[in-house]
Amino acid sequence: MAAQNDPALSDIAVPPSNLPELWQATASWFSIHSLQILIAVGAGILIYLALATLRQFGKRFNGRPGDTIGLSHVIGRAVSRTTHFFMALVSARLVVSYASPPPMVLKTVIFLFTIAAVFQAAIWAREIILGLVERKTVGDDIHGETLANAMGLIRLLVTVGLFAIAAVVVLDNLGVNVTGLVAGLGIGGIAIGLAAQGIFSDLFAALSIIFDKPFRRGEVITYDQTTARVEKIGLKSTRLRAMSGEKKVISNANLLQKEITSLHTLEQRRVTFSLGIIYQTPDEKADAIPAILREIVDAEEFHFINAGLVRFGASSLDYELNFDVPQPDQHDYFESRHRVGLAIWKRFKAEGIEFAYPTQTSFTAAPDGRTIMPYPDSVYIDGKRVSPLA
Structure with a gap:
């Protein structure tokens, strides 16, 4: 193209050192490639509208609360969480090269697209993970407040974890040495995990009870020598009411380590x-x-x-x-x-059937070892002396 030998473009090849030079380079780019820029903008708008249509189409698969959640619902939910910022940057990234932009503009678009793509991937991953988790609990009103608290906590942990990874990826793309940061986060995570080992153990046990459902609230269960009705499943402990009326509280981790017999499903x-x-x-x-x-x-x-x-x-x-x-x-x-x-x-x-009870029969022996009857030599009946063997 003849425009490649234009002196104005040779100046654009070198990143401007100040704002006036940047403005001059941008103005020269608009004047030379105005038609290409218009075509690129039009194509970008069409791409954005297509992505917005796809996003709107994904909302149809979200389903309503209480509905059975399938994989199509999970994927549709993730697609519906696509941000407008990401769609705009995707459109710009796909058409920017056609307009032959200055290096600084191209570099800026690529940088913003990288940020948008990384964080959008984190949002999609979060929605997919949470959707798969909710597949195990949708329509289950047994756990009530416990389930709501657990889902809130899971959402928080998943969000923090995924966005922390996204931030590290963005910093790495910026040329920042993230080795020390990752090592520090790892050591900090280990320290926090050891300090709160008991809490996390009970927490994950509560999640296991909620999702695996070995028993539910209202069921009568037996563990060790205790038979009790489950009253509440908390994030740290489970509260039960013994058959004799006492309230029993046991940590979730300790409860799951025992052999539990549920009497609820017995026919x-x-x-x-x-x-x-x-x-x-x-x-x-x-x-x-x-x-x-x-x-x-x-x-x-x-x-x-x-x-x-x-x-x-x-x-x-x-x-x-x-x-x-x-x-x-x-x-x-x-x-x-x-x-x-x-x-x-x-x-x-x-x-006339008699129940047995512990009995013991005694036998009396004479001095010479012979067994004798343990009765006196004679007894009296109606005033008359008779033999005991009569």
Whole structure:
């Protein structure tokens, strides 16, 4: 192009040292490349409008609060967070070379585009991460305030982390040596992590409870020797109400380290009775005990599992009964066990089946070692002396 040999352009090739020279170089550029500048501006506006249309299209996939969030919703949400500053710089970067700008203008556009692209990438990454997290919690109103606090904290941590990385990238593109800065941030992060290790441990445990859902508020759980109803899941601790009425507070990290049994999802709950009868029970009555127990359970409209002799005790024949109580949330487990236990006691009493209790028999020996009856030589009945063996 003939304009490349223009003396005015040769002056533009050297960055002006002061504002008058910069103004003169810019004016010369406008006068020489006015048509190219107009075409570039028009193309830039079209690119900006296309990006704005794409941004508006992404808003359609955001969904409404409470809706099921899919990957399309997450991507649409990220696209809808595209900033106008980024769209304008993208348009300028794509068309600036066509207008043959002065080096200082080109360098400025590239620099601003780099900043806009880095921070826009951080915004997109934040929205994608938060969108994926919300996929695990949308429509879950069980945790209430805890979930809102957790999401606020996650948003803060993700935002600070991503924008800190973006700032480091921008500084590195400016030619700043960020090695010392990154090392300092790393050491500072380690120090803060060690100082707040317990807090972060409980915090991440709370997030694990919220997202993994091993149990929820209102459920009855058992851990160690405690059975309690979950009242509140906080960011540091979980509050429970024991069956005996006491309020229990346990840290989230400590709670997740235990074996937890949730009674909420049970369709039925197993009840076990251990029964001991005396060895003197007649054979036919000992044989009939499983059938008797089944009749009692069926009469109470519970689900009979099994019953039978399980061991020979020190002073009793030990039987075991297993049955299930359906819908344990609607039926009082303890009341059901009481009713069946009382029915067993009444039925055994009517059948003449005696419950065993610890007994001990003593044998008396003579001086020569012979076993003798532990009775006196004679007893009196109605005033008459009779033999004890009579």
